[in-house]
Amino acid sequence: MRIAKRMGKLKSAVFAELQRIKEEVAAQGISIIDLGIGSPDRPPAPHVYHTLREAIDNLGNYGYPSSKGSRELRETIAWWYDQRFNVRLDPEKEVLVLMGSQDGLGHVPLAMLDPGDIALIPDPGYPVYAAGVILASGEVYPMALKEENRFLPDFDLIPEKVARKAKIMILNYPNNPVAAVADREFFTRVVKFAAKYDILVCHDLAYSELAYEGYRPPSFLEIPGAKEVGVEFHSVSKTYNMAGCRLGFVVGNSEVIEALTRIKSNIDYGVFFPVQLAGVAALRGPQDIVAQNVAGYAARRDILIRGMADIGWVMDRPKATMFVWARIPKGFTSSEEFAEKILRQTGVVIVPGVAFGREGEGYVRIALVQDEKLILEAVQRIRSKFNFTP
Numbered sequence: 222m223r224i225a226k227r228m229g230k231l232k233s234a235v236f237a238e239l240q241r242i243k244e245e246v247a248a249q250g251i252s253i254i255d256l257g258i259g260s261p262d263r264p265p266a267p268h269v270y271h272t273l274r275e276a277i278d279n280l281g282n283y284g285y286p287s288s289k290g291s292r293e294l295r296e297t298i299a300w301w302y303d304q305r306f307n308v309r310l311d312p313e314k315e316v317l318v319l320m321g322s323q324d325g326l327g328h329v330p331l332a333m334l335d336p337g338d339i340a341l342i343p344d345p346g347y348p349v350y351a352a353g354v355i356l357a358s359g360e361v362y363p364m365a366l367k368e369e370n371r372f373l374p375d376f377d378l379i380p381e382k383v384a385r386k387a388k389i390m391i392l393n394y395p396n397n398p399v400a401a402v403a404d405r406e407f408f409t410r411v412v413k414f415a416a417k418y419d420i421l422v423c424h425d426l427a428y429s430e431l432a433y434e435g436y437r438p439p440s441f442l443e444i445p446g447a448k449e450v451g452v453e454f455h456s457v458s459k460t461y462n463m464a465g466c467r468l469g470f471v472v473g474n475s476e477v478i479e480a481l482t483r484i485k486s487n488i489d490y491g492v493f494f495p496v497q498l499a500g501v502a503a504l505r506g507p508q509d510i511v512a513q514n515v516a517g518y519a520a521r522r523d524i525l526i527r528g529m530a531d532i533g534w535v536m537d538r539p540k541a542t543m544f545v546w547a548r549i550p551k552g553f554t555s556s557e558e559f560a561e562k563i564l565r566q567t568g569v570v571i572v573p574g575v576a577f578g579r580e581g582e583g584y585v586r587i588a589l590v591q592d593e594k595l596i597l598e599a600v601q602r603i604r605s606k607f608n609f610t611p
């Protein structure tokens with residue numbers, strides 16, 4: 222088959238290599254503790270799966286749903302944004318239901334970019350951002366997220382020519398993989414920059430509810446003028462442990478919502494209706510599961526960070542997300558080599574930072590997706606084999 226050239230740019234070689242080594246290690250009889258992919262390990266709240274089960278038993282729910290999402294779910298999303306962020310949305314024109322936020326993030330470049338148009342993408346960044354741009358035959362311009370700049374992009378470093386040619390910018394705070402957060406002052410600068418260069422801002426807010434010690438991440442749409450330049454992507458995957466349900470949404474600028482709706486109505490028929498009802502139950506119902514998730518991830522984070530500090534591997538304590546982004550210890554130069562050593566010697570899977578872009582070199586991402594006992598075991602295994610120089 223003559224597969225399109227753009228496909229060659231798609232798959233991350235680093236993830237494939239990690240998977241290969243993982244299988245090799247498992248075949249040697251070493252049990253794997255997977256802190257690689259950020260898939261929540263806990264089930265959804267009982268009221269959510271009961272809603273889903275009941276809806277599945279209703280044989281009227283098996284037709285094509287609408288590609289926009291049900292009116293009830295869109296109204297619920299608008300209500301949720303209002304009470305959480307004080308942002309008002311028109312459920313008809315400013316809300317679109319997605320098959321996971323990934324669906325929208327992967328397709329938005331198709332709605333906005335003509336071949337050769339530039340997209341400003343964070344580096345390191347969640348892989349779908351660049352993948353969507355590649356599939357739309359756009360050009361990725363990486364915006365370096367540097368620790369010395371609190372992992373925020375520096376707009377002054379973007380050449381004027383690039384800014385003028387750029388049509389979209391993707392941002393993500395709280396951030397995967399670097400676990401950094403952004404404040405309203407930063408988003409105000411984003412709105413100004415986007416308005417000046419006529420750039421669509423796509424803010425990925427998948428981790429807004431997984432924040433610690435009382436910190437409440439803001440929505441980009443809280444900033445005056447944000448709706449004129451942007452949209453925000455959201456997900457029930459992490460907040461409500463529903464990653465496998467494939468349910469997310471995008472809200473904000475009505476022209477972009479309309480364009481994305483048109484793309485989706487040409488290639489899918491929307492989310493299975495029972496899943497949409499489960500989404501309504503999750504957003505409207507009791508929120509105890511969110512507090513439990515936050516407490517659970519925070520406890521795991523602290524076990525990991527304390528345990529590693531004891532052997533000289535010092536990590537920053539994230540304010541949000543389900544990840545720890547850690548500098549590789551002194552004496553190691555390659556994140557890939559370091560993650561491979563950890564995996565081969567201990568069976569613990571962590572992701573080399575370079576898998577998320579060139580600027581990720583020198584770091585690894587550790588996902589807090591195993592229970593406290595297993596995180597502790599991962600710490601003990603690493604402690605038994607390594608001693609780092611602080």
Ligand SMILES: Cc1ncc(COP(=O)(O)O)c(C=O)c1O
Pocket residue numbers: 259320321322323324347393396397425427455456457458464467468469
């Ligand atoms: C930053 C970020 N955005 C989006 C997603 C995709 O989420 P969804 O399950 O809604 O497609 C993830 C999943 O890991 C993520 O980390």
